[in-house]
Amino acid sequence: MTEESWSWTTGFITSSGKIHSGQYMVYLAALVGNLLIITAITFDRHLHTPMYFFLMNLSIIDIGSISVAVPKSMANSLMNTRSISYAGCIAQVFFLPFLMGKDFFLLTVMAYDRYIAICQPLHYERVMNRGGFVQMAAGAWASGVLNSALHTGNMLAISFCRGNTVGQFFCEIRQLLKFTCSDSYVIEAGLIVCSVGLLIICFFFLIVSYVQIIITVLRIASEQGRHKAFSTCLPHLTVVSLFTSTGGFAYLKPISSSTSGLDLVLAVLYTMVPPVMNPIICSMRNKEIQASLRKLTEWWLLTKH
Template sequence: MSKENYPSISNSTIVTEFLLMRFSDIWKFRVLHTVLFLLMYLATLMGNLLIVTVTTFDQSLHTPMYFFLRNLSILDMCYISVTVPKACLIFLLDNTSISIVGCAVQVFLVLLFAFAELLFLTFMAHDRYVAICKPLHYPVIMNPQVCVQMTLASILGGVVYSGLHTGNTFRLSFCQSNLIHQFFCDIPSLLKLSCSNTFSNEIAIFIPALLIAGGCFAYITTSYVRIFSTVLKCPTRRERGKAFSTCVPHILVLTFFVSSAAAVYLKPISYSSTNQDMVTSVFYCIVPPFLNPIIYSLRNHQIKEAIMKIMTMFFRKNIQ
């Protein structure tokens, strides 16, 4: 990740645009990175679009669990679309610039979708906890109105959270350099470029992120511990295996998501490592949307049956 091909600005010049960074300046590696990103992007779109289609048209999947899965899939498609298409362009093209407005929009959307993603994962863990540990109360606790309220809360909370942090970041002055040490605009990289005092910004990021991410992670972990303790009492090995095969991958992806985001956002800006942060950011921007369809749905028996049903109807209609 050489800086030689990235022109910077003098300290006396006000920044009007930023320059994003590639993983490598060697052409064959740039092509390789583009192909890898593009394949993951297309696989994510296809997997999540399939889930949205199936859970929308199959009436048997109109339950709270699949309501959250459908919304999570829509969220994941939006989340990965914020960073990957632009990253592929800067990998292939010589122009790596992004306007201040474009950068602000990218920061806002990344924070919005990351915040909503975390809350959705928490709500989904709550849904499974109620379904398995309190089955008799499930229709009352997880009624359609509550599900809609949870969805709106995650989106509105994300808008407020990302709006505050985006505004707080772009009120700063940027006059030291315009080279962002990332393949997309993110707050830690931008704070390193500011010639203003960023201590209050760092505190404003650290405390809410620690409370929100830590609280969600603790709640999800507690929910799954209770689920495991309930499932272990089941007499059949099949039921136990089904629960573990869904819950364990969920916890692993959640751990990747939270720990990688924390590694970038919760450490002091002065200790930020350029190369490490670029690689780490892949684990909270690209990996969760890519793996979520596999973990939550494509390994789900009901989803598979619904896919086969829709495909059979489609082929029969075309044959006729």
């Protein structure tokens, strides 16, 4: 790859002013929603538990992942340009797989947390002590860094000679591979297969965890107890479904020589929709988060008067 400005086609994202306004609103909604979750968990001592610690990490990742590609796209729209620098492209190649991979690893850890809390409650304090859940979160971050570093290192070694117009609104690895004329393509394809395989293993672990959780919950005699158990798991399961359905379909879809509208739609879905929806999903059925947000709102209103 040579250090030059790479051009990208931003498709429908720059096709009309209405789409621009929608893009700004989606980005703003993601920032506000996730910052509210982070603030509520940080300042409410009742929420200083493993489940909310992982949820706060998820919000941090969501802010990072949507900020990797969208601000540059919005800046290009404002300046009426479609270029991205070499350094900017490499930064996107590193940070987006890192944050999205870490997101999936963290969702897997969160499923384990719910499994221990519901299926083995007597062991929860021992397993999910402060050192334990911090190490799990750190492991998820480290896994994301390793996965992304392997992809980025290989992309730096690849030679490109078939054009420089990326059919996306950000530098997506799958799109960049269309322009390679290097044998490193085989290595990168292998890395993608390994990454997908790792995510499938995580997904299998998620399924096994939730099967065990559902079996345990159905054995609870109290209807109120069953409802409470399901209410703590449903938001997480919804987030997992949203993330895997959009990202999984986008990356399992064969790479075509030309960019289709479906590719662009899928890219928007897995980069922009989860960061916006996750705070809504996680707070909508969580009374503790709602109560904390109400306290923050009341405090803010009182300080204004």
